[in-house]
Every structure is written in structure tokens, then in C-alpha cells.
Amino acid sequence: MIVTTRASWLYFMFAARGTTLSRIWRRLTVNVVFALVMTLGHMQYGWLDGRDVTPLPFTLIGFVLSIFLGFRINTAYDRYWEGRRLWGQLVNTSRSLARQIQTLVGAGPGDPAVAERRRRLIYLVMAFPHALRIRLRGEEAMVADLGPFVTASELDQLQRERNRPNALVQRMAELLDEAYREGLVHPMHLSLLHQSLTSLTDIQGGCERIANTPIPFAYQVLLRHIVGAYCYALPFGVLLPLGLLTPVVVLMMSYAFYGLDALGEEIQEPFGSDPNDLPLSALCRTIEIDLRQRLGELELPDPAQPHHGQLL
Amino acid sequence: MIVTTRASWLYFMFAARGTTLSRIWRRLTVNVVFALVMTLGHMQYGWLDGRDVTPLPFTLIGFVLSIFLGFRINTAYDRYWEGRRLWGQLVNTSRSLARQIQTLVGAGPGDPAVAERRRRLIYLVMAFPHALRIRLRGEEAMVADLGPFVTASELDQLQRERNRPNALVQRMAELLDEAYREGLVHPMHLSLLHQSLTSLTDIQGGCERIANTPIPFAYQVLLRHIVGAYCYALPFGVLLPLGLLTPVVVLMMSYAFYGLDALGEEIQEPFGSDPNDLPLSALCRTIEIDLRQRLGELELPDPAQPHHGQLL
Amino acid sequence: MIVTTRASWLYFMFAARGTTLSRIWRRLTVNVVFALVMTLGHMQYGWLDGRDVTPLPFTLIGFVLSIFLGFRINTAYDRYWEGRRLWGQLVNTSRSLARQIQTLVGAGPGDPAVAERRRRLIYLVMAFPHALRIRLRGEEAMVADLGPFVTASELDQLQRERNRPNALVQRMAELLDEAYREGLVHPMHLSLLHQSLTSLTDIQGGCERIANTPIPFAYQVLLRHIVGAYCYALPFGVLLPLGLLTPVVVLMMSYAFYGLDALGEEIQEPFGSDPNDLPLSALCRTIEIDLRQRLGELELPDPAQPHHGQLL
């Protein structure tokens, strides 16, 4: 995620990094060069003489294309925002679950054995966001990130798991079950704790749904057919009235249309590590700080800092 | 569902399989041939001389048609995404229910009789998505798919059921009831387990709602009347300015309008086995792998692989 | 609800029954006749000579009218879909409540007195959708439909009730209360059953909200003023360029605008028995079949069949 400190209008006007330009400059260049060739060919050799094309069809298709693109970015933004909402929910559930563990597991604040038990459980809660991030970003190489939060044998077993976040939730359930059988948790409160575990599972499933389900193929193909046909046909519609200005106008319009399509592409997969993706690592860190402070730890890690203006 | 590996812009431009073209090429061809005949007739015999038709009405109707089509695909996409969300919820609920069965049913991890009981319950959880898939896709012939998850007598009874997923949930409730009466489940936790069963029933009902409720008939008829009238009248509106280019323009516009309508048709019924439908079989497999691993089974089936780029 | 078996594009193009035409043919005819008279008057006697009207205002108003109509049908569709969702939820809650009654009321499957009790409760669950349908459709004459599901004295009392569905839920609560006081239901599970009753009440209230709250009056009046002014003024805007084709164009545009408005009218009240309304009777039957089969009854009624392609 790109973090700006209330940058001015001008800053946004001349920004390049993190924009859609990096995705579309190739197709944009080809399109404008095509328009330039057509313009020069017409100017020089009269390629289009006697082949008057009115701008009418462009107005007609312009409507429907604009509305289609509008829904496109709206759909993409909904996915982005739902992804953010799920990770926000993960922050909330982690805090609530840690609080429940602190006050509902065990017999009062005094007992060190109980305190250790709570600590182990809360460390598993801290491990969950990391495991989810690793799964969503496909960072198999970073499983060691879970190391500080689990025991060596747990880490070993996690290595072999296909679905690590789910295994972590199962592990929490087992530890709670143990505590319940030893009479440290009231059956009523075990239900409450299980509801928080269910919430973790729902968050994981929601993220996987977004990560694994692309926008329907036919949807994207149709949109790109119309955008492509529009932008390549455009020179024929505006050459006669515009003359040498044709490539400029084609540039402006293609930028708008290709740009909106690319914007959809950019934000519809919010869990990667592109400049516009969600800062999953920073959110993992936020959870870690909150929970460690609740455990009374004094050496807290620093919040994640943006790197070249980008929070990962 | 069509699975692409971040294909390039060009790939999408020239894709044919899984696009709306397969649905609309007939009506598109007829429409363009009609435009061609009109164009040649006018060129040759002056059919339209003295019958000047301005493009004005096309601009006017163009607005309202674009907006109507925009809502059409939005409505269709909402159905698609709700279907996906329900199956995502099914993944989550299966994982949570299995975890609850593992830790809330029976007296500690040791007892093999209890372990067998849990295994039977979790196998019923695995059977549920298969039964739902069979029901939604009308695959009566594939009831045997449930075989590995239920006992022979249960399978026999399921054959005679009109509503198999519901019968499976009832079966789970009965097994839980038995465990409860034998004192293996705390009454509080039985409530929790019942809430997960209710969630399964809600998911089933949500899917049936989408599968059984078409877009209102009058909605579709009105849309198709306007699209049809527009596309067939279009040659009369653009023949004079465009001349021989008329069929090309009619092709572009008809493709956009028929295509958007067909796109709505394609994605509004997400539970079939068309190229753009949801990969229900793959999701059943995902659930199976997750749950078998939680049971500690070592021989896990492989995740479903796309077949010619399509996940079923 | 009109049920079609994946009808072809042509079928939709020439459908008449269940379309908006039945609502709008009068106003459409008057409008087109008016346009015809104006056209002939102008052709014959030059009514409009020297009163050039440009199509400009029609373009300008066309935008805002299109967007207004777009939101109009969207709002209407939301009501339709929410109605469907509520009845889908009714199917789900009935299944879950029946399952809860079967497994949480009484002492194991053996006792016939308990079985009879459960049967009575589940019959009340079956009666609820019928009572709700009767209330929503105002079918006072069909209260006898409740007969098969309640005792004679209950039926007698229901006749005198102003709010029958609510009385049925109260009756269920009383029977559950009896069972609870006799120790047949755990207090925890009584809570669970009460939550299902609350869900029934929420569904009823949601349906009543849709049935009793029209689209705000000022909203409809403003829309119809603009549509009416537009369609009657249209001939003056297009007569000069279009001449004798004016009535045809007026027909096309009026059909689109009146049709969209009538479509909103048609689907915004989803609980009637118009061709595009929801098939409440069929849903009542679905619930009945599901619940009877769960009770182990062998003589099941058939699912509702469409009558002349319409499911009631």
C-alpha cells in the first residue's frame, strides 16, 4: 500500500510509481503509434479519402463502455475493500480472543502455570496472521516466520501441513480442550472461545475466496474486446475533424480506457505485494504489538515503516 | 471456472473458448447479414432514398439501454458472487464443524471408540458438499460419489431421499444427539454444534434460492425487446453517413449489446458446469483434503487440477 | 413466477404473456396515436412550420431520465430479491427448526408420546408458511388451508386471530414451554429453539415491511411526470428530421420508458399472484415435503407444478 502524507494535487498529477502506467504503457504505445501511422498516411496519401467515418458509433459505444468500465472498477474495489475488511476483522478478533484467553482461561491472575498456558495460546493467535499471509502470498519460503510463536515440534509439524492457518486454529482448540478438561475453563466460556476460533476460520475462508476466484473469464474477455476495438477504431472516427491532433486525442482516450481496465486488474487481487496491495505484513506486526503489550511484555517491536513510501 | 495464469492482454483479446461468442454467434450473424443486405440494397437500388433517418433516436435509446444492461450484468454478477460466497462459507463451516467435533465430542483424545465416532461425524461433513453439488447440478447418476463417506445402509437410505443434503444434516444431528444422551457432549456445546448445522442448512437454502429463481421474466423480455429492436433498426440510422462501413459498425455495436446480455445469462446461473461456472467439484475436494488431514490421515487426495484450463 | 426451460433468444423476443405489455398497452397506444395525429397534421397542414424544435432538450433530459429509471428498476429489483431471500430463509429456518425439534425435544427416539409431541410441533412449523402466504396475499378465504396442520380447536382460534402467523409462533412457544417444564428440553436448548422462533418472526416482519411500504409517493409522481412529459413532447422534437417515421420512433422510445417504469411496478410487489410474482404456494409445498419426509412419512405430496408455465 502506498502511503502518502496528504500530498498535494500536483503530487498526484505527476506521480508515476504505483500508477497504472506501469501496466499499460506497452499497449498504449502500440495504440498511439498505430494512430500516428494512420494520421500520417491519411495526410500524405489520403488513405481515408472518400471513406468518411462519422464519430457517431463512438458516441453510441462510448456510453455502454463507460458504464461497463464503471461496474468493472466498482467490482474490483469491492474485492479490495472486502479483503481489507477481513484483515481488519482479523485485528479485532485477535484482540478479542487474546482478551478472552487472558480472563476466561484459568483461575485468577496469580498462577504462573496458568499464565504460561495463556501465553502459549496468545502466541498461537499471533502466529495465525503470519500463517495466513504466507498462504495468501504463496511465500512458502517464509514459514520460518512462524518460529518465534510456536514450539519447535509445532513448527516441525506445521512445515508438513497443507493448510497451516487451519492447523493453528485446530492447535488452539486442542489446548483449550485440555484446559477445559482440567477444569480451567467454564463450558459456557469454552463456547465463547470457540466462536472466536470460528471467526478466525471465517476470515481465512473469506481471504481464500477472494484470492482463488478471478473475475469471470467471459467478463474480462468481453470488456477487453470492446475496449480494444474502440481504441483501435478511434482514429478512423476522429481523423477528419481532428487531423494532426488525432494521436493526442487517441492517447487521452486510450489512457482513460486502458487505465480504468488496468486499475481493475490492479486492485482486484489485494493480497499480493504490488504497490497498491494491502499491507499484510504491517497488519501482522500491528497485531503482534497489541498482543505482546497485553501480555505485559516490555520489549515491543516497532510498527512497520513504509519503504520508499510503500507499506508491505 | 476458467483458470488463467495472469495471461497477457493479447491473450484475452484473442480468446474464444469460454467467451460469450459461443452463445451469440447465431444472432450476431443474422443481424450482420441483415445489415449487409440493407446496405447493398440501398447502394444498388436506393432503397432508403428519401427516407432519411437521423441517428438521433439511437443516441436517445442508447443511454437507457446502456444503463439497463449495466444493471443487468451487475445483477447477474451479484448472483455469481453470492453463489461463490455461499460455497466459501461451506468451506469455512466444514472446517469449523470438524474442529468442534474433534474437540467437543467425547472424553479427551485417548479413547478409540470416541475417535471412531468423531471420524464418522466428520465423514458426514465431507459428504455434505458432494450431496449439495449433486443436487444443484442435477447429477442424479452420481449419488455413488457419497459412497466413501457414509455406511452402506446410510447410502441406501440416501438413494431414496428427495433432499439428500438435508437428510445428511439430520443424520449428523442424530449422531450428536446419541453422543449427548451418553454424556459425551456438554449441553452447551451441543448448542454450538447445532449452530454449525444451521449454518449448513442456510448455505444449502441460499444455493437453492439462486438455482431456482430466475431473473424475472418480464425483465428479460423487456431487455431483449429493446436490444433486438435497437440492433435491427441500427442500419437505418447509420446507412447514410457510413455507407459500406455500416455492417462493420453494426457488428461492433451488436457484439457489445448481445454480448453484455449473454454475459448476464452466462454468469447468473453459477452452479452448472459451463466454462464460467463455479468449480464446485474442486471445492468439494478442497474440503475433503482439509478434513482428512485434520483427522490425521496420511494418504490425501490431490487438489483438483484444471482440465484444458477449466476447473469443474 | 414464470418458469422457462432455457428458452431461446427468439422465444423471449416474441413472448407476450407475463411481459410489461399487458400493463402499458393503453398508455402506449394513446401516446402513439397522438404522435400519429401530430405527424399527419404537420404533413398535411404544416402545423409545426416555423416552430423548429431541436432535439437538444431530449438529449439533455434523456440522461437524467435514464439514470432515474435505472435506479427505479434497481430499487424494485432489490425489493423482489429481498422478498425471495426472506422466503428462502423461511425454507432454511423450517428445516433447522424441525431438526432441532426432532433431536432436542424429549428423551431419545423411542418414546411414542414424545414422538407425537414432536409431530405436533413440526406440523405447526409447516402451517406457518401457509399462514404467512394467506396474510401477504390477503387470501382470507383460504384459512382452511391450515386445517391439515393444526387441531380443530387451534383452527377455530386461528379464525379469530388478526395476526395468524404470530399466533402460530406463540403456540409453538407454549408447547415448547410445556415440554421444558416437564423436563423434556434442556434450558440451553430451549434458548436455541427460541432463536429459531425469533427468526420466523423476523421473516414475517420483513415480508410485511415489503408488502406494506410502497415506493415513496413523490418518487413515483416525479418519475411519471418526467416520463409522460418526455414521451408526449417527443414528436415535436423529431418530426422535422424524421417525418413519417415519427410514430415508429415514438413507439420505440415510449415502449422503452413506459416499459421500464411498468417493470418496476411489476416486480416491486413480489407477494401477489401476478405472473412475475414469487411462487409462495410452491415454496409452502417444498417446506411441507421436506418436513414430512423428515418425520418419516411415506405418502408425500408432489412438488408444485407450473400451470401454463407459471408457478404460483
Added chain:
Amino acid sequence: MIVTTRASWLYFMFAARGTTLSRIWRRLTVNVVFALVMTLGHMQYGWLDGRDVTPLPFTLIGFVLSIFLGFRINTAYDRYWEGRRLWGQLVNTSRSLARQIQTLVGAGPGDPAVAERRRRLIYLVMAFPHALRIRLRGEEAMVADLGPFVTASELDQLQRERNRPNALVQRMAELLDEAYREGLVHPMHLSLLHQSLTSLTDIQGGCERIANTPIPFAYQVLLRHIVGAYCYALPFGVLLPLGLLTPVVVLMMSYAFYGLDALGEEIQEPFGSDPNDLPLSALCRTIEIDLRQRLGELELPDPAQPHHGQLL
């Protein structure tokens, strides 16, 4: 709320009461008179000669204004519908809470002391909608409306309260607490009853949120600046082509734009007693009838009747 009995299209066309006209006739008249003066000035003295203004800017701004107005009424309608949904939820919660009180408080149906206790609680439930209506409509003078539902000392105390609905919910909680301490309510069921009280509080807060939060000021100002500038500049854009018809066209367009803005104003505050506001009094009455019948009272008040076609 204006109640019509499926009025005809013509009825809506010529309706005046309850429309937006009552809000906008002043600004509309001034605008049209301005257009008339400009038209006559130009006709007589050639004010605009040599100052050709093309309609182009009006088309350009027309788009964005239409879309802005579209979102405006959509936002307003969402507030209206959310208000209705909250009052619908109030109907539901009242019914459910009354049912819970009837069956979960006290020892069986026989005891008259318990019956009186239930009656007092249910009367407080009936008082809540009245108190909420009084608060939302600012009808301080009508606090006596609560008289029939509370004791004299309670009424006296309510007079001094700043937040009466909240005080009523607190009172219910106290009575339930008393019953709980006397062993008349199971602790489990007290939780259930408290959840219904929380639901009442949520409904109250939701209504207050809508009533106290206007559409952002900058939003309204910007919209009105654009609408005003558009409607006053319009004569300059259409005078040359339209001549004497200018005021007519200005009337049509200003009516559409001012009307849509006023429609937003009208429906965004749904709790007043304007013709298009929600019938809060009628809903209070509905709840009262339902609950009195559940208490077995035989003398029920009549449902609220529309007064001059308007339900308050």
C-alpha cells in the same frame, strides 16, 4: 406516508399533494420567469445577438449532473429504507420479546401474580415505540401518550428523563432482574431476554443516527451550485435554436433537476410527519394491537386509518 389503492397512471400524472412541487414551486417560478425575460429581451431587443452560445457545455455538464443527482436520490432512498427497516425490526423485536416474556418468565401459565408481572413487562414493550416516536419527532408535548402503558410513578420519572426510550429499556431490565433474583427466570433465558433488549437499543441508536446526521454539507452545497448554475444558464444555451419555446424547455428541465434534488430532501429525513414520511404512529398502533391480542385482551384498538390518504 401516502397510501394509494393501486392508482392508475393518470392519477399519478395529475397528483399534486405530496409531490415535490410544494417544495420547489418558488425556485421553479423564479427560474422560468428569468428565462421568459431573457427570451422576450432577446426577441425584442436582440440582447444575445452576436453572442452565440452553443448547447455544448450543457451536454457536457448534463452527464455529470445526472449521475450526481442519481447518487443523491439513491443515498436519500437508502436512508428512507433503512429507517423503515429499523421500524420493521422494532415490530419484530416487540413480538419476539413479548413471546419470550410470556413463556420464559415465571412458573407456568397458572399463577396470577406472574401473569401481572408479564403484563407489566409487555406494557413497557408497547410503550417503547411511542417513546421512540416522540423522541424522533421531537413531540415533547405528547409524553402523556405513554400514560396507558406505565404506572403513574414511572410516568412521573419518565417526564424528567432526557432519553426516555433508553430509560424504558433500563426499567425492563430491572423488572427482569427482580424476576431473576426471585428464581422466576433461568439465567440462560435472562441472557436471551437481554439480547432482545440490546436489539431495542440498537434500533433506537440506528434511528437517532439517521435523524441526527444530515447529508454532508459540502455535498449538498456542491450539488445545488451545479443545479443552480445549470438552470439559470440554460436559456443562453437554447435561446437561439428554440426561440419562444425556451421557457417551456427551461420549465421541463428545471422541474426535473430541482425536482430530483427536492425528492432527495423529502425522503432523506423519514421520521417527520411530512406526506412522504414513515407512518410511525401507525406502526406504534400495529405493535400495540399485536401485543394486546397476545395478552388475551379482547378490546383491541383499530388499526390506524389514513387521513386524507396519508398515514401518519
Added chain:
Amino acid sequence: MIVTTRASWLYFMFAARGTTLSRIWRRLTVNVVFALVMTLGHMQYGWLDGRDVTPLPFTLIGFVLSIFLGFRINTAYDRYWEGRRLWGQLVNTSRSLARQIQTLVGAGPGDPAVAERRRRLIYLVMAFPHALRIRLRGEEAMVADLGPFVTASELDQLQRERNRPNALVQRMAELLDEAYREGLVHPMHLSLLHQSLTSLTDIQGGCERIANTPIPFAYQVLLRHIVGAYCYALPFGVLLPLGLLTPVVVLMMSYAFYGLDALGEEIQEPFGSDPNDLPLSALCRTIEIDLRQRLGELELPDPAQPHHGQLL
């Protein structure tokens, strides 16, 4: 938040404070001056002679820009409204939690030690909104605002906390835990109280999500590129038909486009203290009054009053 008392249409037309003008007057002035220079240059020296630019591209881009801006303000408004909804939920949860503390903690209304305990808990509930406001607005200097609600040692500890609202919820959980261990709270009711704490945490997380997640960078950049290109190119498109009126038209259109963009900026961050932001301080006061009155305190603070028409 700007509070107006049903101001007239004229008031809105001539309002300046709290409008978007304060944000955009610079870029607007530069743009209009540019248009003026171009106009005069063309009039005087014929800069654009022979460089006819038709308005066509402006119509074409106008569509897509309008729709993009429409979604922009819709997205911004959704964030604003979600922020309001969360603070409304905070009002509700505070009231419900206070009621639960009053009736579920301790043994009847008589005991003063219990009453003091309840008072301490409810004071912590009052402190929460203040702590959240301080965090969202970054008002580190105002931590002393929490003073009246917590003990000196608690305040001291809060000073050192990174996440004060979360620490407050933890503190409530600890006090409840103490009461539970002393037998003053039923385990069932402790669950209920914990659910309210979870709700507080969810509200906090929801607010942080909105405050910390900007609209995606690429989204804003693309929008501003198109708006900027459009507004600066506009003079070339309208100079020939409009002549000296060009700067006026450019002013109108730039105001609409820059204004809509700035409106989005203004309302998308609802937790600041700009004129259009939410009145967090006033809401904190509302909660304080409600809860103090429920505690039976007689000296209540006054509701927050608007300062120069603005509620903070």
C-alpha cells in the same frame, strides 16, 4: 459536522464555509487563468486558427469521467457513512453494556460496594469513546480527557499504552473477571458481557480500518490525470464556438469536476476535525450524559453545542 436548521435553498447557494471551494480555489484559479490567456491569445493573435478542434473528444471522455467521479463520491460517502454507523454502534453498545452492568453484576440493587463496582465499570465505558476519539484524531495531548473516568493509577498506566482503547477494554474484562470469581456474575452472563466487549473491539477496529486505509493510490492518480487533462484541454475544444465565453464555461465545468473530486477527499476521512467531519466529541458527550443519567447522577453535562454552526 456542519449543523443547519433546515436552511433555505438560497442559503445553500451562497454558502462558502465548509464547502469544497476552500480546497480547490487554487487549482480552479490557475485553470481559469490559463483558459483566459488562451482565449485572449486566440482573439488577438489567432493562436488556434487553422487548428480546429471539435468538441467531440470532450463528449466521449465526459461520459467515462462522469461515471468514474460518480463512483468516486459514492465510495467516499460509503466510508463516511460507515464511520458514522460505527460511532452510532458505539452509542448503542455503551448503553447496552451499561445496562448489563447495572443489572447483571452483583446481588440486587441494595449493596453499596456492588454499586461502586458498577460505577467504576460504567466510568470505564464512558472513557472508551474518548480514548478512541483521541486515537483516531491523533490528539496525544488530550489524554488527560480520560482523567475524570479512571483512577489515577489507571491514568498513569494509560499514558504509557500504545493502544489505549484496547487497554480500557482489557481493564473492563479484568474487573468483570474479579466480580465473576467472587460470584457476583453468573458465568452465562459473563459471556453476554464479553460479547459487548467484543463489540467495542470491533467498533475500534472498524474505525482504524477506515482511518488507516486510503483510497488506493492508483485510483486517485488515474482520476486526477483524467480530470486535469480534461480541464486543461477544454479551452481548445470550446474556443471556436464560444469565443469570449470560454473562461466562463471552463469555470463552470472545472468547478464541477474539481469540486466532485475534492468532495470525495473531504468526506472519505470522516474522523478529522474539518467542517464536514463527524462530530466525535459531541458523540462522546452524548454517551456520557446517557450513562451518567442511568447511574442516577443529577448533575449532567450539557449536550455539545455547535460552534459557529459546526459540531466538533
